[in-house]
Amino acid sequence: MASxxxxxxxxxxxxxxxxxxxxxxxxxxxxxxxxxxxxxxxxSVLNALTTVGSSKLIxxxxxxxxxxxxENILVYCSSEDKQLISYxxxxxxxAAKNVEILTMQDGFSLGDALRDLHTREKICSKNFLLLxxxxxxxxxxxxCFTKHQQRSAMDKNSVMTMVFRDCPPVANDNRRSxxxxxxxxxxxxxxxxxxxxxDLQIDLERLTNKSLxxxxxxxxxxxxxxxxxxxxxxxxxxxxxDYQTRDHxxxxxxxxxxxxxxxxxxxxxxxxxxxxxxxxxxxxxxNMAVLxxxxxxxxxxxxxxxxxxxxxxxxxxxxxxxxxxxGAILGKNTLVRQSSDYSERACLNDCIETLQRxxxxxxxxxxxxxxxxxxxxxxxxxxxxxxxxxxxxAVVAIAERAWSRQGSLxxxxxxxxxxxxxILARYFNPRQGGREFQLDCLxxxxxxxxxxxxxxxxxxxxxHLLYESDVLEEDAILEWSKSRDADFVGAGEVxxxxxxxxxxxxxxxxxxxxVEADEDEDDD
Numbered sequence: 001m002a003s004x005x006x007x008x009x010x011x012x013x014x015x016x017x018x019x020x021x022x023x024x025x026x027x028x029x030x031x032x033x034x035x036x037x038x039x040x041x042x043x044s045v046l047n048a049l050t051t052v053g054s055s056k057l058i059x060x061x062x063x064x065x066x067x068x069x070x071e072n073i074l075v076y077c078s079s080e081d082k083q084l085i086s087y088x089x090x091x092x093x094x095a096a097k098n099v100e101i102l103t104m105q106d107g108f109s110l111g112d113a114l115r116d117l118h119t120r121e122k123i124c125s126k127n128f129l130l131l132x133x134x135x136x137x138x139x140x141x142x143x144c145f146t147k148h149q150q151r152s153a154m155d156k157n158s159v160m161t162m163v164f165r166d167c168p169p170v171a172n173d174n175r176r177s178x179x180x181x182x183x184x185x186x187x188x189x190x191x192x193x194x195x196x197x198x199d200l201q202i203d204l205e206r207l208t209n210k211s212l213x214x215x216x217x218x219x220x221x222x223x224x225x226x227x228x229x230x231x232x233x234x235x236x237x238x239x240x241x242d243y244q245t246r247d248h249x250x251x252x253x254x255x256x257x258x259x260x261x262x263x264x265x266x267x268x269x270x271x272x273x274x275x276x277x278x279x280x281x282x283x284x285x286x287n288m289a290v291l292x293x294x295x296x297x298x299x300x301x302x303x304x305x306x307x308x309x310x311x312x313x314x315x316x317x318x319x320x321x322x323x324x325x326x327g328a329i330l331g332k333n334t335l336v337r338q339s340s341d342y343s344e345r346a347c348l349n350d351c352i353e354t355l356q357r358x359x360x361x362x363x364x365x366x367x368x369x370x371x372x373x374x375x376x377x378x379x380x381x382x383x384x385x386x387x388x389x390x391x392x393x394a395v396v397a398i399a400e401r402a403w404s405r406q407g408s409l410x411x412x413x414x415x416x417x418x419x420x421x422x423i424l425a426r427y428f429n430p431r432q433g434g435r436e437f438q439l440d441c442l443x444x445x446x447x448x449x450x451x452x453x454x455x456x457x458x459x460x461x462x463x464h465l466l467y468e469s470d471v472l473e474e475d476a477i478l479e480w481s482k483s484r485d486a487d488f489v490g491a492g493e494v495x496x497x498x499x500x501x502x503x504x505x506x507x508x509x510x511x512x513x514x515v516e517a518d519e520d521e522d523d524d
Contacts, residue, residue, distance in 0.1 A: 012443055024264050026144070029129035030117065031058075031075045031325040034225075036110040036132075036245070040391050048133035049084055050277060050368065051357065053290035054300035054317065054335060056307060057277055058088070060136040062099060063303060068141040070129065072101045074122055076113045080106040109244040110235050117233035127152070130233075130246070131226045134278065136286060136295055139165075139272035141226075148228035149186075151265050154207075159230040159253070160264040162188065164221040165274055165454065177223040179266055183216045186266045191250045194219065228267075240319070260448075269328065283371055291315055291333040298380055300335060307338050355394050358419050366422050388440035395420065396448055398457060403454075410458040414465055424471045438476035440468075446480075446488055449506075450499040459503065467514075474514055481511045 033048065033513035048058035058075075065073055077084050085101060092099040102149050104116060119124060127148060129141065148161040154189045167176055178200055180190035189210065190202055200219070207215055228244065236252075238244050243252060253262050273295045277286050292315055293299050309317045314332035321338035330336065354372045373391060399416040403409050417424070444464075449456040466472040480488065481504070488500055 025125045025456060026072050026426050027070050027129075028072045028074065028125055028132065029070045030074045030076070030113075030123075031061060031065075031131055031133050032110055033078070033136035034132035034276070036076075036108065036113065036272050047081070047084065048088060049492070050134075050283065050361075052136065052277060052287050053298075053303075054285065054337075055303060056087070056186075057134045059091070059368075059498075060086070060298055062092070063130065063135050063298065064135070064141065066146075071098055074102055074117070075099060075104050075133070076104060078106040078108070079103040080301075085481070102277065110246060111244040113442050114234055116238040118238045119312060123234060125231065127228055127230055129226070129509075130229050135224055135226065135274065136277070136290065136298060137224065137226070137272065137274035138272045138295055138298060139163075139269045139307070144267050144269070145228050147150060147267055147301055148265070152230065155187075155263055156260050157263050159232050159236065159262050160249070161228045161267050162191075162223065162250070162264065163226040163228075163267050163269060164223055167220040167267050169221050176219065178202070178217070178219045179221050181266050183214055185518055186268075187249070188254075188264055188266050189215060190254065191247075193223070193247060224274050226274070232262075276342050278336050283368055287372070288333060289316070291335060292353045295412060309335070317411070354396055355391075355420060355423070358414055359398055361419075366426065369423050370426060373423075385436065388427065388437055389444040391424075391446035392441045394447060395424070396445070400455075402463070408458075409454045410461045413458060413462050417462075417465055417469070421469045421471060424466070425469070426473055435473075435476045436480065438472055439480055441472065442480040444476065444490065446503050447498075447502050456503055456506055460507045463483075463507060464510055478511065478514060481507065 048061075049056050051057075052060070062073060062075075076089060077088070085103065088101050090097065100122075102113075102116070102120070102122070104112060108116075124178075127145065129145065129322050144161065148158075154157045154270065160181075164177070164179060176188070176194045178192045180196055180202060181188050189207055189212070192200065192202075192281070194200065204216065225246065233249065236249060240252060240270065243249050250264065253260070253264055257263070260280065266403065271288065274287065275282070275286050277283060286464055289297060290296055299311070300309040300317040308320045310320065311317055315334070316330045316332065319334040319336060319338040322336045354369055354497060358369060373387060396413070399409070399412040402415065403412040423440075428441050440464075445459060449459045463472065463477065488504070
């Protein structure tokens with residue numbers, strides 16, 4: 001392990017060389033929201049404050065640019081996105097960080113941003129980097145920049161270099177592209193984003209008329225939306241108001257190359273890590289890549305913002321302010337934040353405190369949280385029932401940590417459950433997995449209560465809260481209450497029969513209330 005860590009620090013941690021620039025020239029980058037890069041079919045993408053590993057997506061993007069010697073970073077935001085603007089101002093308050101925030105009305109496109117950039121005259125160099133706010137990358141961006149400069153010196157009509165990387169063995173079709181280029185100079189002759197609902201179409205007749213000695217057709221490229229642009233790109237977007245995305249620009253350049261004469265090129269990277277988090281399907285994949293150190297040095301123990309982490313064996317990252325009880329079991333590829341305080345029975349397998357981000361008030365989409373929870377099942381080959389029980393246990397663990405002991409445990413449980421209701425209702429939805437999903441929750445809660453007297457005393461109220469919140473249904477609760485001990489708490493969970501009987505006694509008034517309410521409905 002020591003030698004592996006030494007190799008990391010000696011080869012990958014050193015920042016890449018800065019781009020070659022003319023005297024007085026400033027290396028600039030323009031960062032825009034990820035959603036504006038795409039057409040309608042990918043218009044709904046995650047925002048820049050989505051958490052991956054220990055940091056926000058926008059933090060990764062800005063850090064990579066700084067490491068590559070970018071001196072002026074222009075970040076476009078919607079004027080309605082107050083949270084992102086506030087976060088950027090807070091984390092980039094130091095003037096030496098050279099981050100400038102530019103705002104536009106909500107709903108703007110990439111074309112709108114570049115036309116606004118042209119009007120404001122913010123680009124003071126011949127070339128600039130253009131990228132979305134959702135990139136995590138360790139590639140040598142300065143090399144892409146330098147290659148673009150070299151091509152521009154040989155081809156005065158070159159306006160853009162698009163960066164691609166080889167597609168991994170299993171890839172989402174929405175991330176793949178077909179690129180046809182001249183192998184002698186990598187000039188792009190055809191570009192098409194591959195989609196499941198669209199056939200691949202290459203006009204070979206048009207390419208034949210170009211008198212090319214050879215062409216290369218690649219459909220195994222992933223396009224991270226990173227490109228190096230000539231400042232003339234701003235003129236092209238200003239002159240063509242129908243250009244709204246970078247794909248529109250590429251299409252226009254190809255369709256009008258005989259008239260306009262402009263060219264653009266491909267740059268393929270083989271080394272380093274680059275990936276984009278566009279949709280919820282990308283979150284778990286990229287999160288695991290960060291925790292497994294595939295994105296080194298952009299890892300929690302080296303890339304630190306508000307928290308400082310230590311890195312242990314099996315890629316366990318623990319915040320220096322976190323409190324762990326003796327005997328706590330931490331699985332591999334785990335990150336524990338400063339606010340963590342888990343009891344001995346907590347087992348964290350490939351997970352961040354996913355639920356606590358919601359209870360702490362962070363703005364996380366339900367779909368993102370569900371995806372991360374489902375990731376446990378896929379990564380560790382756990383059954384869905386194991387994940388269900390883990391979720392119920394996590395709710396109790398968060399509440400018990402917040403409980404002051406002098407106050408009411410149920411108050412802490414209610415404070416924890418209330419913001420999690422949309423997630424719990426989706427996860428324990430009987431329409432998804434039948435009544436068994438609800439029984440998983442009930443058995444896990446009963447098993448915890450059997451060994452935890454304060455929780456046992458609060459269990460009836462907790463069940464009532466989950467029932468009133470439409471997380472648990474009456475039929476499931478009644479079926480569970482009548483089951484034998486092993487099915488009441490889950491096989492092997494509790495050793496002592498009398499503990500189970502105490503739980504049954506404490507929930508009996510709530511169960512009786514359900515029965516009587518059901519009888520009253522039948523009478524009506």
